[in-house]
Amino acid sequence: MRAWRRLRNLWRAEALERDFDDEIAFHFEQRIARNLAAGMTRGDAELEARRHFGSVVRAREGMRQARIADWVPAFGRDMHVALRSLRRQPALAALAVLTLSLGVGAVAAVFALADALLLRPLPYADADRLVAIVDTFRSGPPRTTPTIPELLDLRDAVAGFDAVSFVDARDFQLGGGTEPARVVGARSEASFLRVLGVVPALGRLFSDNDGAPGAAPVAILTDGLWRANFGADRGIIGRRITLNGQTTEVVGVLPAGFAFDFISADPVSVYVPFPMIPVYTSRAAPFAGVRRVMAVGRITAGVSYAHADVEVRTIGERIAAAHPEVYRQGSDRRDMGLVMRAERLQDFLFGGSRNTMRLISVAVALLLMIACVNMGQFLLAQAVERRAELAVRGALGATRGRLTRQLAAESTVLAAVTAVTGLVQGALLIRLLQMQVAARDPFVATRIDMTAGVFLSTIALAFAVTLLCNAVPLLFVTRPLPLQALATRDVAPRTSGRHVLIAAQVAVAVTLLGMAALLVHSITRLESGDRGYAIDDVMTMRLRVPLRVQGPGVGVMYRQYLEQIRTLPDVNAVAMADAPLPLWPATTFAIEGAAADAATLSAQQSGYCIVSPDYFRTLGIPLRAGRFFTDRDDTASPLVAIVSEQMATTFWPGRSPIGRRIRAGEGPRAAEMTIVGVVGNVRPALQLEPMPQIYVSYLQQSEPNMMLLIRARTRTGLPVQAIKRTVWSVASDQPLFDVRSLADRVTSMTAEPRRSLAVLLGTSAVLAVLISGAGLFTLITYVTVRRRREIALRRVIGADIGDVMRLLTVPTLRWTAVGLLAGFAGTAAGGAIMRSTYAGIAPDDPALSGLVTACYLVLALGALCAPAVTGLREDPAAILRAE
Amino acid sequence: MSIRDNRRDQLQGTLDLLVLRTLSTGGTMHGYSIADRVEQISRDVLRIEAGSLYPALHRMDEAGWVRSEWDVSDNNRRARFYTITAAGRRRLAEEEEHWNRLAVAVNRVLRLA
Numbered sequence: 001m002r003a004w005r006r007l008r009n010l011w012r013a014e015a016l017e018r019d020f021d022d023e024i025a026f027h028f029e030q031r032i033a034r035n036l037a038a039g040m041t042r043g044d045a046e047l048e049a050r051r052h053f054g055s056v057v058r059a060r061e062g063m064r065q066a067r068i069a070d071w072v073p074a075f076g077r078d079m080h081v082a083l084r085s086l087r088r089q090p091a092l093a094a095l096a097v098l099t100l101s102l103g104v105g106a107v108a109a110v111f112a113l114a115d116a117l118l119l120r121p122l123p124y125a126d127a128d129r130l131v132a133i134v135d136t137f138r139s140g141p142p143r144t145t146p147t148i149p150e151l152l153d154l155r156d157a158v159a160g161f162d163a164v165s166f167v168d169a170r171d172f173q174l175g176g177g178t179e180p181a182r183v184v185g186a187r188s189e190a191s192f193l194r195v196l197g198v199v200p201a202l203g204r205l206f207s208d209n210d211g212a213p214g215a216a217p218v219a220i221l222t223d224g225l226w227r228a229n230f231g232a233d234r235g236i237i238g239r240r241i242t243l244n245g246q247t248t249e250v251v252g253v254l255p256a257g258f259a260f261d262f263i264s265a266d267p268v269s270v271y272v273p274f275p276m277i278p279v280y281t282s283r284a285a286p287f288a289g290v291r292r293v294m295a296v297g298r299i300t301a302g303v304s305y306a307h308a309d310v311e312v313r314t315i316g317e318r319i320a321a322a323h324p325e326v327y328r329q330g331s332d333r334r335d336m337g338l339v340m341r342a343e344r345l346q347d348f349l350f351g352g353s354r355n356t357m358r359l360i361s362v363a364v365a366l367l368l369m370i371a372c373v374n375m376g377q378f379l380l381a382q383a384v385e386r387r388a389e390l391a392v393r394g395a396l397g398a399t400r401g402r403l404t405r406q407l408a409a410e411s412t413v414l415a416a417v418t419a420v421t422g423l424v425q426g427a428l429l430i431r432l433l434q435m436q437v438a439a440r441d442p443f444v445a446t447r448i449d450m451t452a453g454v455f456l457s458t459i460a461l462a463f464a465v466t467l468l469c470n471a472v473p474l475l476f477v478t479r480p481l482p483l484q485a486l487a488t489r490d491v492a493p494r495t496s497g498r499h500v501l502i503a504a505q506v507a508v509a510v511t512l513l514g515m516a517a518l519l520v521h522s523i524t525r526l527e528s529g530d531r532g533y534a535i536d537d538v539m540t541m542r543l544r545v546p547l548r549v550q551g552p553g554v555g556v557m558y559r560q561y562l563e564q565i566r567t568l569p570d571v572n573a574v575a576m577a578d579a580p581l582p583l584w585p586a587t588t589f590a591i592e593g594a595a596a597d598a599a600t601l602s603a604q605q606s607g608y609c610i611v612s613p614d615y616f617r618t619l620g621i622p623l624r625a626g627r628f629f630t631d632r633d634d635t636a637s638p639l640v641a642i643v644s645e646q647m648a649t650t651f652w653p654g655r656s657p658i659g660r661r662i663r664a665g666e667g668p669r670a671a672e673m674t675i676v677g678v679v680g681n682v683r684p685a686l687q688l689e690p691m692p693q694i695y696v697s698y699l700q701q702s703e704p705n706m707m708l709l710i711r712a713r714t715r716t717g718l719p720v721q722a723i724k725r726t727v728w729s730v731a732s733d734q735p736l737f738d739v740r741s742l743a744d745r746v747t748s749m750t751a752e753p754r755r756s757l758a759v760l761l762g763t764s765a766v767l768a769v770l771i772s773g774a775g776l777f778t779l780i781t782y783v784t785v786r787r788r789r790e791i792a793l794r795r796v797i798g799a800d801i802g803d804v805m806r807l808l809t810v811p812t813l814r815w816t817a818v819g820l821l822a823g824f825a826g827t828a829a830g831g832a833i834m835r836s837t838y839a840g841i842a843p844d845d846p847a848l849s850g851l852v853t854a855c856y857l858v859l860a861l862g863a864l865c866a867p868a869v870t871g872l873r874e875d876p877a878a879i880l881r882a883e
Numbered sequence: 884m885s886i887r888d889n890r891r892d893q894l895q896g897t898l899d900l901l902v903l904r905t906l907s908t909g910g911t912m913h914g915y916s917i918a919d920r921v922e923q924i925s926r927d928v929l930r931i932e933a934g935s936l937y938p939a940l941h942r943m944d945e946a947g948w949v950r951s952e953w954d955v956s957d958n959n960r961r962a963r964f965y966t967i968t969a970a971g972r973r974r975l976a977e978e979e980e981h982w983n984r985l986a987v988a989v990n991r992v993l994r995l996a
Contacts, residue, residue, distance in 0.1 A: 005945070019963075020937070023914060026962045027933055030915040033958075054934030062938025066945050 006069035013068055020063050024056060078409030085410060089382070092778055096378035097414065099771040100465065101421035103371030106364045106764060108426025108450070108458040109433050114357060115454055116447035117350040123257070125197025126298075131308060132348035133164065133295035135316075138337025145291045146340065149283040150319055154340070157315045160303040165192040166274070166293035169264035171544040171705065173735050174229065175242025182544065182735035183225065183269040185243070186260065190273055193220070195298045196260060203237040203252030210251075211273035218273065219243060220252040222259070225269040243272065244547045245733070261443055262349050263294050266738075286668045289326065296345060308342040316340025334598040350444070355837045356757055363512055363764040368465065370505040370768060374775045375414075375469040377498060381782035411470040419462035426450065426458055429763075436759055440748075502779055502812060503819035506860070509765070509772035510823025514852050515830040516765035519758045522842040527747070532682040533581065534620035537572075537712045538742035539720070540580060545704045546733045552635055555699040558706065559631060560730045562612060565710065568726060570718050572711040575615035578703045580745050582607025582644075582693040583685035589664035589694060591651060592672070606647065606692035607684065608664065610701045616642075616679055618711050619742075624648075626658045626677035634699035639673035647692035648678045664694050669701055685749050687840045709742065757838075769859060776812065776863040783808060784871035792876035801872055808868045816860050820853055827852075898939050899948075900982055901929065903975040906949060906967040913962040914940055940965055948974050 009016060028049050035045035053059075086093045121127040133151065136143045146154070148166065155164040165188070172185035186192075190206045198205070201223065210218050219241065221230065230236055240247050254271070261267045274293075279285050299308045320327040320338040327336050343351070390403055427450055438445035545554050558576055565574045579586075585605035590596045613629040615621075624645050633640050641662060648657045657675045665671055673696065681690040698706070712718045724736050784791070791804055799807075828844055835841045905920050906912060912920070917940075918931045943949045948971035956962040967975070 020941075022961065023963045024933075024937065026913065026956070026960060027915045027937075029960065052933065054932040056934065059934040059937050062935070063941045066938055066942035 003069065006067065009068045013064070016063070016067055017060065020060060024053075024059070027053065075409060078406050079413055081406065082410035082413040085382070086413065092378055092381070092781060095774045095778065096375045097417050097421060099774050100371045100375045100469070101418045101425055101462070102767050102771065103364075103368035104418060104422030104458060104462045104465065105425030105427075105429050106367050106767060107461055108422065108454055109429035110357075110361055110364045111454045111457055112426075112430045112448050112450060113360070113433060115451060116444055116449070117353050117357065118346065119453075120447060120451070122346055122349075126301075127345070129162075129299050129301065130195070130345040131297045131299055131305065131342040132345045133297055133312060134341050134343055134348065135291070136339045136341060138335075138339065145293060146295050147289055147291055148280050148293060149288050150316075150340065151293070151295050152281060153319050154312065154315050157318070158297075158311060160300055160308050160311050162298045162300050163191050163195045164295065164297040165189045165195045166295045167192050167260070167263060168274070168293040169268060171735075172243050172270060172272075173245070173544070173546065173733065174270070175245070180733050180735040181229070182737040184264045184266045185219075185270045185272055186263060186268040187274040188271050189276075189293075192274075192296065193254075193271065195296055196258075198254060198258050200252040201255040202234065203250070205252060206271075206273045211276045213275075213277050215273070217243070217246050217248040218251045219248045220254060220271040221250060222254050222267075222269050222271070223256040224267070226253045243270070246547075248272070259443065267442075283323065283326070290667050297342065299342070305342065305344055312340050312342040329598050329601070332597045336598075359757070359834070359837070360760050360764075363515075363761055366508045366512065367764050367768050367771065370508050370775065371771050372465055372469050373501045373505050374771055374778060375466065377501070377775060377778050377782070379414075379469055380498070381778065381785075384782075384786070407470070411467055414470070415463040415466035418466050419459045422462045423450075423455070423458055426454075430454075432763075433760075498779060499811065499815040502775060503815045503822065505772040505775045506816050506819025506856075507822035507826055509768040510820055510852065510856055511826030511830055512761070512765040512768045513856065514823065514827030514849060515834065516758065516762040517848055517852050518827070518831050518842065518844070519761055519834065521845065521848055522840060523755060523758055525842055526840050530683075532621065532680050535743045535746060537715060538618065539710050539712065539718050540738075540740055540742050540745055541708050541720075541723075541736050542738040543706055543708065543727070543734060543736050545706070546731060548733075549731075551702070554702050554704060555634065557731060558612065558698060561708070561727050561734075562614070564726045564730055565708070565723055568719075568722060570713050570716075570722075572713040573614050573618040574708065574710045575618040576612040576698055576706045576708055577615055578610040578698075578706055580707060580709065580742060581619070581682055582609040582695070583682070583746075583749065585691065587664050587666050587694065589662050589692070592661040592663070594651075604692070606664065606694050607644075607682075608666075609693070609695050610698050610703050610706075611695050612698045615695070615709070618709050621682060622680040624678040624680060625656060626675070628677060628679075629695075629697045631699065633676075633697040637700075639671055639700050640676045640697060641673040642677040642679055642695040643675055644681050644690070644693035645678055646681045646690035647694070650692065662694070665696070665701070685746075685840075708736075769856065773859050773863040776816070776860055777867060779812060780808065780864050781867040781871075783812075784867050788871065788874075788879055791871070792874075792879040795872075795876040796880065804872060805865070805868055808871075809864045812864060813860075816864075820856070823856075824849060824853075897982070898931070898935060899943065900975070900978040901931065902936070902939060902943065903948065903967060903971055903978065906965060907972060907975055911954075911964045911966045913956060913964050915962075917965070943971065946974075947971075 028046075031049035031052060032042075032045045035048050036042070040048065122130065124130060133146050133154065134143055135146045135150070151164060151166055155161075158164060167186050167188040170185050170187055172183050174181040174183050188206070190208045190211050193205045200220070203220070205220065206218070209215055221236070226232060226236065233239075236250050236253060239250050241250060242248065259267060274280070279287055282288060297308075299305070316338055319340070320335075324333075327338050328334060329336055394403060430448060430450055434445050434448050437448060545557060549557050562574055562576060565571055584607060586608040587606055588601050589604050589606050590601060591604075594600075609615075611629070613631060613633075616623065616628055625648070626642070629640065629642065641664065643657060643662075651657070652660065657678060660675050661672055662675065663670065663672050679695070682693060684691040708723075710718055710723065720739055727734050727736060787808070791799075791807070794804060794807075827849060831841065831844050835843075901921050902917055905917050905924075909916070909920055914933070914937055918933055918936055921929055921931050940949065940951070944951050944965070948968060949965045950968050951963050951965050953961055954964045
């Protein structure tokens with residue numbers, strides 16, 4: 001309170017002094033009046049008054065001390081001196097501050113990312129009590145989501161939960177409008193929205209009856225759909241809309257800002273009750289084992305995650321024991337080892353990013369470290385120069401505390417400048433990060449922000465690292481050595497310790513650069529070369545066949561679509577498939593007459609694609625043996641399959657696979673089929689080695705969600721509307737959506753995730769190289785300045801420029817070489833880590849390392865020679881005379 | 884109590900004591916009349932140097948022991964008038980007590996040492 005008033009008085013110091021002068025003037029007048037009354041002359045009276053009063057200046061100073069905070073102006077003076085001392089070497093100061101703030105800014109961006117992904121609670125009520133239920137297996141499939149029967153059993157048995165619910169996403173056809181609209185609908189178990197704690201903006205949430213067999217169809221609209229398709233009509237409740245051809249009553253509208261879009265590629269527009277019919281809920285039903293839903297639970301307040309997890313595990317064990325027919329697989333009936341778990345929802349959704357986060361954190365920590373080394377270098381160099389000055393000030397009576405305060409002021413100025421520039425650079429990097437993430441994950445992108453927490457931690461970090469960098473020079477400078485420091489100018493420490501730091505910097509920079517280069521190289525390899533198919537000039541669009549079409553009618557309809565599109569003049573070839581390419585392992589397969597135990601089966605994973613006959617021709621996949629599918633491969637004829645070349649040579653080496661029988665397909669699709677053809681390999685996503693691939697006929701495996709793949713006749717592209725109209729001429733209620741080129745689709749599945757990592761790693765590598773270059777530059781500048789006199793002397797007595805350059809740069813070059821070697825080792829280690837974390841990372845490449853080294857060396861030599869050359873431009877005689 | 888450590892405080896404390904005491908009996912006064920009164924009562928033994936009085940007044944004002952405001956004096960001149968506050972009276976009691984203890988102690992030394 002008092003301190004605050006003293007601080008405020010700083011701004012009214014003048015007014016206070018005027019006031020004080022008035023007060024004193026009154027005092028003088030009174031005294032003089034008294035003296036005059038006592039009979040003194042005017043002059044004597046004034047003289048007496050002055051003598052009696054004492055020092056007016058001291059009195060005023062006393063008043064100032066009483067009224068005004070005095071440490072502020074003193075600090076201001078210190079700051080002023082500090083700024084002046086930074087201006088003495090503006091280039092080096094700017095370099096040091098810039099590099100350190102780059103490090104700080106990069107950390108700020110990582111803070112923001114961690115905050116968005118892992119720290120800030122999800123935007124749901126009491127989000128810290130939300131968990132996801134997951135299934136893991138000691139052997140068999142990796143971590144996955146539970147089946148509905150498991151969840152129902154869990155819900156009945158669990159005690160530490162308020163609720164267990166689940167949701168999945170489906171394409172829906174929304175009736176009315178300009179063209180048949182396709183929306184993503186979330187089929188949510190009745191309590192799902194309640195579990196998330198959402199309060200409807202209009203109407204109600206689902207009741208437990210809504211999903212029951214025979215219940216009237218109802219739907220809840222999201223705010224976005226309500227505004228876009230229903231004109232934000234507040235009277236929408238009770239209105240009927242058409243969803244998948246079914247008249248459905250709107251019972252609620254969700255509030256703006258609510259979204260749970262983790263279950264589909266596109267945002268959810270409408271919620272419908274999950275149909276609680278035996279097809280889904282009964283363990284005996286053919287679809288019961290399908291892991292289709294995401295399970296979310298709300299744990300009871302006061303129950304810990306650990307406790308909830310233990311309870312879910314226990315129940316999982318009971319479920320596995322009760323249903324051996326489900327949880328034992330293969331001909332040897334081996335136990336799959338089900339472990340059901342409860343995981344913090346946020347960890348479940350974003351935990352997958354932890355590895356990437358870790359890699360980026362390490363990169364950024366290294367970056368910050370070398371930036372600190374730079375700043376330390378700069379400050380030490382400065383401290384050495386300042387030593388004489390501080391010794392003089394000490395000799396003139398400045399206490400050690402006063403000197404320390406001066407240096408602290410300088411640190412504060414540096415820290416403040418670093419914090420401000422760090423924040424600016426952090427904000428820019430965060431923006432870059434946002435743009436990188438936005439394409440893949442809009443939800444996360446909106447959460448990446450310079451929040452108050454990020455802002456404050458960045459400032460704190462800037463101050464912490466600057467003060468840390470200052471600690472060593474501060475100790476060095478305030479060590480009392482005044483006389484000696486005055487006696488000799490040569491008070492600089494030897495530079496060997498600093499050379500180790502330089503080597504470390506170089507190692508870090510080369511490591512990051514090498515890793516970034518490896519990643520870029522890997523992405524290039526994934527994207528270029530022979531993919532096994534022609535990716536260009538193919539347009540794709542998705543469709544879901546209208547619900548009214550069922551059974552064999554689906555295939556008939558598809559065949560009609562293809563026949564009609566094929567007649568369009570711009571179309572070279574057209575095909576349909578359930579996925580663009582068999583890029584991922586999607587099924588386990590067994591070979592007739594070969595071992596079928598669980599271990600063998602778990603190793604026999606292959607891609608699986610349901611395709612139309614022209615699929616191979618459309619994508620340019622060559623036939624190696626046998627035949628392609630024809631439209632006669634339908635439900636009336638025996639099941640057939642086409643396999644990839646790699647699969648043929650691996651499992652039937654030296655023999656023809658044509659006519660062999662395999663069993664493949666997951667769940668209800670599992671079937672025996674005869675191999676009728678062998679086609680070329682298609683390169684799988686994110687890996688360079690080929691993988692077994694199985695294709696089946698679209699007339700034998702019915703699938704309502706398909707993709708049209710259309711190869712254009714010319715490079716000018718395809719008339720999307722004409723194609724849509726052609727399809728609508730067959731079925732006017734057929735929605736067509738998600739129109740993208742095949743290249744775009746494949747890239748987003750393969751290279752995109754790696755690319756943002758490459759951008760981040762590449763950015764840190766470039767920063768690291770710049771920073772370490774700046775470090776070399778600072779060091780050589782310092783060495784050149786420190787040895788000015790000696791070098792001038794050498795030159796005067798005949799050393800030529802080459803000798804001097806060698807003298808200045810060779811020790812540093814030697815240590816740079818050490819750093820380069822360490823960087824190689826670092827790159828190899830980093831590459832190994834990346835290969836163990838991500839698929840599709842290329843092996844180490846000596847040529848690549850050589851290129852990285854060469855690039856780095858050029859930069860290092862530039863940074864080394866520039867200051868030395870500048871130093872040598874001075875006239876040696878002039879230097880010697882001046883000193 | 885250690886005399887050396889408190890020397891500064893002691894002198895200041897004595898000045899505070901005199902000023903607060905004067906204000907506690909004299910009501911609202913300006914700086915000149917405070918100094919004048921102290922000198923009169925002490926029969927010119929205690930002379931308060933004005934150069935010390937005014938900083939002390941401002942310090943006590945900041946501390947909240949006295950309150951100050953500009954007003955018009957008897958001879959129609961603007962002057963700053965000081966009034967003792969409740970906190971000032973408490974402080975005065977402390978200072979008086981302190982002074983009495985000190986006086987007793989010093990007296991005892993003078994008699995017995």
